[in-house]
Amino acid sequence: MNRASEGGMILIKVVNKFRIVVSALLLCIASCGDRNDESTSSESQSSDFRVALLTSGPVSDAGWHGSAYEGIKLIEQTLDAKISHQQTNTPAEFDEVLRAYASSNYKLIFAHGFEYQDAAIRVGEQFPEVTIIVSSGGRFSDNVIPLIFELEEGSYMAGVVASRMTKTETIGMVGGVAIPPAEATFTGFEAGALSVNPDVEVLVSWIGSWDDVAMAKEAATTLIRRGADVLIHNTDAASFGVFQAVREARALGEEVWAMGMNRNQNDVAPEVILGSAIIRIPEAFLQLAILWTEGKMPSGEAYYAGGQSGAADYVVNPGLAGKYQPELMAEIDSVRLGIINGLISVPRIGFLERVGGSF
Amino acid sequence: MTNRDSWIALAVSLSALLLTALLTAAALALGGYSPLVVLQSLLEGSFGSLDIFFGVTLVRAIPLVVIGLAVTVAFKSGVWNIGAEGQFYAGSMAGVWVGLSVGDYPSFFSVPLVFLSAAAAGAIWALLPALMKIRLGVGEVVTTILMNFVAIHLVSYVVRWPLQESRGVFPNTDLIDESVRLPIIIPGTGLHLGFVVAVICVVGLSIFFNNTGMGFQLRAMGGSKEATRVSGRARIPMLLIVTFLLSGSLAGLAGGIEITGRTFALYEGMSPGWGYTAIAVALLADLNFIAVLVTGIFFGALEGGAGAMQREAGIPAAWVSGIEALVLLSVLASDRILRRLLRSKKKYDVKERELDV
Numbered sequence: 001m002n003r004a005s006e007g008g009m010i011l012i013k014v015v016n017k018f019r020i021v022v023s024a025l026l027l028c029i030a031s032c033g034d035r036n037d038e039s040t041s042s043e044s045q046s047s048d049f050r051v052a053l054l055t056s057g058p059v060s061d062a063g064w065h066g067s068a069y070e071g072i073k074l075i076e077q078t079l080d081a082k083i084s085h086q087q088t089n090t091p092a093e094f095d096e097v098l099r100a101y102a103s104s105n106y107k108l109i110f111a112h113g114f115e116y117q118d119a120a121i122r123v124g125e126q127f128p129e130v131t132i133i134v135s136s137g138g139r140f141s142d143n144v145i146p147l148i149f150e151l152e153e154g155s156y157m158a159g160v161v162a163s164r165m166t167k168t169e170t171i172g173m174v175g176g177v178a179i180p181p182a183e184a185t186f187t188g189f190e191a192g193a194l195s196v197n198p199d200v201e202v203l204v205s206w207i208g209s210w211d212d213v214a215m216a217k218e219a220a221t222t223l224i225r226r227g228a229d230v231l232i233h234n235t236d237a238a239s240f241g242v243f244q245a246v247r248e249a250r251a252l253g254e255e256v257w258a259m260g261m262n263r264n265q266n267d268v269a270p271e272v273i274l275g276s277a278i279i280r281i282p283e284a285f286l287q288l289a290i291l292w293t294e295g296k297m298p299s300g301e302a303y304y305a306g307g308q309s310g311a312a313d314y315v316v317n318p319g320l321a322g323k324y325q326p327e328l329m330a331e332i333d334s335v336r337l338g339i340i341n342g343l344i345s346v347p348r349i350g351f352l353e354r355v356g357g358s359f
Numbered sequence: 360m361t362n363r364d365s366w367i368a369l370a371v372s373l374s375a376l377l378l379t380a381l382l383t384a385a386a387l388a389l390g391g392y393s394p395l396v397v398l399q400s401l402l403e404g405s406f407g408s409l410d411i412f413f414g415v416t417l418v419r420a421i422p423l424v425v426i427g428l429a430v431t432v433a434f435k436s437g438v439w440n441i442g443a444e445g446q447f448y449a450g451s452m453a454g455v456w457v458g459l460s461v462g463d464y465p466s467f468f469s470v471p472l473v474f475l476s477a478a479a480a481g482a483i484w485a486l487l488p489a490l491m492k493i494r495l496g497v498g499e500v501v502t503t504i505l506m507n508f509v510a511i512h513l514v515s516y517v518v519r520w521p522l523q524e525s526r527g528v529f530p531n532t533d534l535i536d537e538s539v540r541l542p543i544i545i546p547g548t549g550l551h552l553g554f555v556v557a558v559i560c561v562v563g564l565s566i567f568f569n570n571t572g573m574g575f576q577l578r579a580m581g582g583s584k585e586a587t588r589v590s591g592r593a594r595i596p597m598l599l600i601v602t603f604l605l606s607g608s609l610a611g612l613a614g615g616i617e618i619t620g621r622t623f624a625l626y627e628g629m630s631p632g633w634g635y636t637a638i639a640v641a642l643l644a645d646l647n648f649i650a651v652l653v654t655g656i657f658f659g660a661l662e663g664g665a666g667a668m669q670r671e672a673g674i675p676a677a678w679v680s681g682i683e684a685l686v687l688l689s690v691l692a693s694d695r696i697l698r699r700l701l702r703s704k705k706k707y708d709v710k711e712r713e714l715d716v
Contacts, residue, residue: 096418096419138526353526
């Protein structure tokens, strides 16, 4: 048999084998084509407000990236915007992706993470009509707006609670890496604690890592030995170490409590967490999108998402609400109101830098 | 290749392409996405216009081609360098350090200096596995992989302490001076001089391996180390060192090119596994330097198109990776079927046997 007919035979065999699959597929494609028509017709009804999101991790993380995706979903539902999301894999593609969105008429781009800031400044300069929001960014230009989450407002309230709850007049903080945004939350916590009882001693321990559980547990245990009986943290996965240390101290009969941070962690260790200082990322995104549609988008300055927009808050763990005195519950509400009204000034750490001229 | 053979090649390639399209369409349809829209965004995101082809596909191909060359050099000489990822990071660390230190000297001085130091750092990163192989007989597959992790964590250290930006806030370095950045060769597209460097490397390596005595010895070592040794005409340890250094310096150079051409600063996670993708680039090219340029561009197109699939067709990132893998598997399978059909005529080929993995 010559080679051509050999090849032909193989092809025929292959085709025979896949004929059924192929016919099924064609049906699928046909039906999908129909579905696509429907979706385009519904798209034509929506406005031409286009919002894009870039994340550097999977939006299935139920945390930082996931809440950003919830944010643009909220914008889609509330403002009838057309949304799009891309997960980037490397800083080398940031410019390309931002440029792709900017040139496809996406006027509002959320770049979710400080890592995007240099690329955002470069692309923002090429597309002056586009606004790029950089979450937790540190640099801004006319159309590149850092979105600063004022977690220190939530942790100020946590500080008030900790100060009221402590029996030893000593409270502790376990931090990840001492970068300004993390330091700001501890400054807020300390200020909140001292505002209700100036005699409270506030201990700090930085472990130099966001997710070293063992190190965090060791640091928390040390703080407990030194007398701290309410512990707050600002880490990512390492927080489990703090909660574990508190659990073990309680097993030994000590009256020790923990507090959550960043996200509502009350479910993580419901028996030891009094409450959490949180940021609500989706609400902050929606606020910014509303400002954009109203033409009130800040220019050449940062946008602060704090208690005022409901983006920063302290959430009581409902399971342990019985541990709070009714007066304390009322005090939490009045502190929240005071922060929103500006009657209470929460200390802040500035780390913003304007970028002008050629970049 | 006879006329009949090329018809077979065409038939197999086309049927593989069709099969890929159908498989992908089936997967997408099952997930509730429209295959036509996805295919359209994949093609438009990589070959949609000249701007996109130059600015997305070719720009993304640059690191894949240069690291692909690094892998090809090693594999062709019988060295299994799986450490291109780490050598790339070593190159980017050295590149950004020199790039920040030189300040605003003229570009024709500072840019080559960055390239040289990046290549040197990559070579040094490959030297340790080379010495361990020659002196202690430790297999390079393990040592080069382990060196990857060392490099990745070293980057995390470097961007937090010694080379952290001058404001000391974020874990990345300062941006390098305008004068140390690669010029754009096609205005308005983002295609930078790195592409020319990649092409020069392709041509240079091709000439080196095919037309010099050293190149011949390396190929001989790749064919059979034992035969090369007993021939008495080549010193194997020296050839091994040359291979490791050359391979490492190419991967390091890719780091220097990315720093000066695209990111202008060192960040964590610069490489999304390019050092491993480059192995596929090299093997798909059958360890042919010229073909690495083509397969590198193919992978660049795939990555660029994958981004557009997320943006335009709303396909989640995990799906996109799955589709990328499907396309790649089909291309590899068709490549192998093709070779099996055409092989009977060729004599038994040592290289092919070793690479049939």
